Amino acid sequence: MTFTLNEEQRLLKDAARDFCREQAPVTRFRKMRDEKKNGRDPELWREMAQMGWAGIVVPEEHGGAGLGYVGLGLVLEETGRTLAASPLLSTAMIGASALVLGGSDKQKTEWLPKIAAGEVVTALAVDEGAHHSPEKSKLKAGGAKLSGQKTYVADGHIADLLIVSGADGVYLVKADATGVTHAELVTVDSRGAADIAFENAEAEPLNGGTKLIEAILDRARIGLAAEMLGQAQEAFEITGEYLKTRKQFGQVIGGFQALQHRAAKMFTDLELTRSCVYAALDALDRGAEDIATWASLAKARASDTLHLVSNEFVQMHGGIGMTDAHDAGFYLKRARVAEGLYGGAGYHRDRFARLHDY
């Protein structure tokens, strides 16, 4: 295991940071939100694809860069910082992983080049109720036809290709296939989602059965944790700057010891979480056997840390942090959705304990 980035990874990270600061700052997210686009910014996704991000983990023979998960995680972290709204996680992380891990040669050849080029948006349809519990799926495939309900499919409202988990494995379903109906959800994080129903919809199985579900989900969790780390880091840094400039009672509020101690604890939490996220990404690239442990560790820690930091972001800003005109609310709203998606901290504590036989 290593935390040391190679040259390619460093370049990728720097490029991602520059891009997000310049092309996708929070103001771009705000504009999308104000225009009620519900997460739609196809131009931004096109720009990201031009940066090559859609194909970071796609093998070179299928038109990708084959740069690995650490690289993609670094990019996701940067997009998290500025809340850049795109299907990067759903497509470059989840969709690409699903096909690389479970696709037949034909499926890979059909879809991976399109994914890598940013021509196809994918979404993972996994939950079937209010809470994440993939092991309880009731979705059934009769022959090559799929029937059932999926709830809160992130990016499900803009996806071309759905990665659908069922009781016995994972299926590819085209979003416009007969028997697929979408209900678009207007979401608190302004990213959008969809409830999706399948009725005898045409579906292609991927190889790998139920094990593939967890393998895909663990990549989703680790990628999302990277995005959340970026959000938390940015929220923390903006708060730190505010503490250094906002004055009350004749001094900067960052001089108050109670706030100093809370800031120091957030810093510690962030550092510890950063290590977990990077180690989990590295574990994917190493092909480690205990990916499940790494994924639950990263997702649980990222959830707890982002929860804390997003609340303090508002609280330490006082009244201004409560206004829609300030960005703090955006981070708070995205935080809770990201916390819950693919299993919250409680879910992953339970899973972590189970993986360790207690």
Next chain:
Amino acid sequence: MTFTLNEEQRLLKDAARDFCREQAPVTRFRKMRDEKKNGRDPELWREMAQMGWAGIVVPEEHGGAGLGYVGLGLVLEETGRTLAASPLLSTAMIGASALVLGGSDKQKTEWLPKIAAGEVVTALAVDEGAHHSPEKSKLKAGGAKLSGQKTYVADGHIADLLIVSGADGVYLVKADATGVTHAELVTVDSRGAADIAFENAEAEPLNGGTKLIEAILDRARIGLAAEMLGQAQEAFEITGEYLKTRKQFGQVIGGFQALQHRAAKMFTDLELTRSCVYAALDALDRGAEDIATWASLAKARASDTLHLVSNEFVQMHGGIGMTDAHDAGFYLKRARVAEGLYGGAGYHRDRFARLHDY
């Protein structure tokens, strides 16, 4: 329900406070500990009995004062403040309650006057493993003979009469009966306890079956919560004084905002816990139906609050709080035992939820 004390209760409280400050300060506890008496201070118990405390809840016709649980709780709170080591909880609260609630006329006439006079020490033998789980008792009575094991019987090493919970009800067993063997435990809180084994020991059943077990236990929990409230309050007040006098960096450490906020939160916790403990005592005197809820509320809150305050007692005193010469360690050690006894905060959270059907 009322929080307002009547004249008798106020007098009892004041007398208890004076007695504990003058006759049973922490120095008396320290002396007992230094002399390795493991909780034994029969002279103190005699003095308490002379104050009438052993019979506070014993009806007047059986030689007691019939003053009720609020009165006894106030006394327990004061003894908690100075860590006065005595079987007051085990005898005046638990033993007296067991006989009042479940004793036959004959049993009441035999034991209650002796309890009220402080001539008999009782102890509740309930746990059978490392953790509190009275509902899982394996202790069986065949005819009037009892067999089984009890662990960590508080005051079990000094008791004359044992109140023993079994799978089907509660039994009285004389401590010196044939078939009863004690293993005295030298405990971290210097109060002592015993593991007790029964082998065909002569036992008298009390009336009330398994419901009586919970009724007695709830009184034990509420009484112990009152003692814990006193401990936490005293620990908090000593810490507050230290914060006002100890200087570092040229100012009293109570001037540091981070400590101020932690102290303010402890104060809040204490006030909230105080209300729960008093309300639970009042519920006993009112004969409320939902005693179980009140008991779990009081015990869980008292445990959490004392846990926090006992840790801060040491931490805010710095190095001196770590020394055996300082009293902080006594409160810390007693805290963890009291937290666990008759169910910890986790046990009572679970019970509280179950009582509310979730």
Next chain:
Amino acid sequence: MADLEAFRAETRAWLEANCPPSMRTPMASEEDWVWGGRTFKFANADSKLWLERMGAKGWTAPTWPKDYGGGGLSKAEEAVLQSELKRIQARQALFSFGLWMLGPVLLEYANEEQKKEHLPKIVRGEIRWCQGYSEPGAGSDLAGLQTKCEDKGDHWLINGQKVWTSYADQADWCFCLVRTDTSVKHEGISFVLIDMTSKGVETRPIKLISGSSPFCETFFTDVKVPKENMVGRLNGGWEIAKRLLQYERTNISGFGSGARLDVVDIAKNNVGLEDGVLADRDLRARIAAHKMTERAYALTTQRAQEEAKAGGNVSHMASMFKVAGATLNQERCELMVEAAGNRAFGWAGKNYTPEELGVTRGWLRSKGNSIEGGTTEVNLNVVAKRVLGLRDTQ
């Protein structure tokens, strides 16, 4: 005692006769709250009638003197009235910052003319008041306020900006802290009453992260205020301000946090039971801990009330209750969001029920509980210093 029982009988009879049946049902949402004032739109005719009848009797302010439009009741009679209102589940006739905040300080600090002028209108809900306290540079450090109030002989001239003025855009009058001396801090503040229809007053609603706009920015540009509108003495406003904050803190904790849905119900519906207990045991334990704190908080307010009745001084508890109340409500909202799972991720649209959207919006709104009416940080300072006696130097 006999008198009290007679009063109870009278009250019961009056309520039976005067409280419209529709006013004996729970309010469905904040839409049903009656704020009164010149421009208020009643949700229905019964709520208007109910306010008029209660106002005429002075029972919106039961213990205020009859001379000022109040009910003139003793504490004991008020308790009887409240229990009778509760018995028939009568709706609160009037929500009013005038009743909760301004009235009590007018009773204590205002002169006879001011009391006669303003209190009856508050009681009857004719005038809606807002509070002009915070400024962009003076939040927690309220005494740092800069809104200028100059003595122009026959009137005061006011210039400056307030922020977080609750419902300023719907208020008729504003009670306001202004700076009348720039050479000192706390001793240079005065307390004035400003007619919001005065020339030079402008309001601009502030949109919150929850999507609602209960607050405004309020701008005063060369606003002329009659001399008689100052309450208390010149430069004596800080004492009044602090007193009023105590009333505010007691009233505000957990304010405006959406519908009172129960977290256990939400968890049962969205998480489900397993072996008779909530399937998510981790969440369950945290819900139980929260429910215990909720109970402890309610018991403590009751205890404080009993102590107050017995003559104890519990004013120092206001800051503690403000902190604990805000924390509790925020914890409740966080648990509801967690229990609701992705049903709490909605913002709008028919795919979510109003209750579900209420959970989400209420959760966002609750983040303000630890900021408005004195931040948790400032209130912890107050507890540490005033209650615990911890000071910076000694």
Next chain:
Amino acid sequence: MADLEAFRAETRAWLEANCPPSMRTPMASEEDWVWGGRTFKFANADSKLWLERMGAKGWTAPTWPKDYGGGGLSKAEEAVLQSELKRIQARQALFSFGLWMLGPVLLEYANEEQKKEHLPKIVRGEIRWCQGYSEPGAGSDLAGLQTKCEDKGDHWLINGQKVWTSYADQADWCFCLVRTDTSVKHEGISFVLIDMTSKGVETRPIKLISGSSPFCETFFTDVKVPKENMVGRLNGGWEIAKRLLQYERTNISGFGSGARLDVVDIAKNNVGLEDGVLADRDLRARIAAHKMTERAYALTTQRAQEEAKAGGNVSHMASMFKVAGATLNQERCELMVEAAGNRAFGWAGKNYTPEELGVTRGWLRSKGNSIEGGTTEVNLNVVAKRVLGLRDTQ
């Protein structure tokens, strides 16, 4: 690289030949720790032999220069040595404040004679050192120390009292902060080395709440110290002190917290499993959260090491690690006590196993983790000010 592999082969051969088999087994308790020094009693002959052999090769201090008795290894070679030691599960040959704390600052601040005199004896474990820092009135505010050091021409004369001197009663020498100028605070402190056998030195063990006595009070009464025993310049001790504290903070977190029993094992034994998971789900969730933090902490130390190797400056992380390490260890001990139930309520006697008593004693001892070597409060201040750049005024 070829060189490194050659070094690995050599090292492996040497260890095979020189590490006694009993030194390749885990240590049963703190009794097995080798502290060295003039009066040290080795638990067995092998541990003495192992120290002598490692000391002679300088491998107790692998990267210190050979001139001062060290191993003279490069960072890369040291890593090889550590991995080879780990491969055979070799015990740590020497526990020493001289190695961990004093040595690094002597290398940086001492003159040639001082290095030549003291470092080799540290490497070989011949001299055991203690730290004379805290005083009764100077704990967190270390720079408030008052132990007086007067210049008497041909020697220093030292008077004062230290407290929390670890194992002072067993140490041969003490590195000590003293006041050489009373007119200033930080700039009036010097760093001196004191032979504990000097006339006028007295130690008195302090009994802790856990029952152990790892610390002493140390009294200096007219103690004469040779002029050459001052390290660095007169009144230049504070810089050295701070540097040394960094080393201490890195080493001390979680120190002396009893046997490394696993909380999960304790819970399995005392709480039991139900449907394959710990029967107490509330405790289980908290244990899992703790285990995650433990993993996160270990990963972060590894990351910091990698960053340090890559030339990054991670010295500012010492305070963070101190706080996180202490918190983590205290959390671990609390969970063990909770999981053990009444098996953790013992103090002595045959009714409790040594492991059970170790849980209890270790828990009590762990309360000092957030106090010794810089309190958590002081370290949070350091993180806020030095790492985050938050200052009192701006």
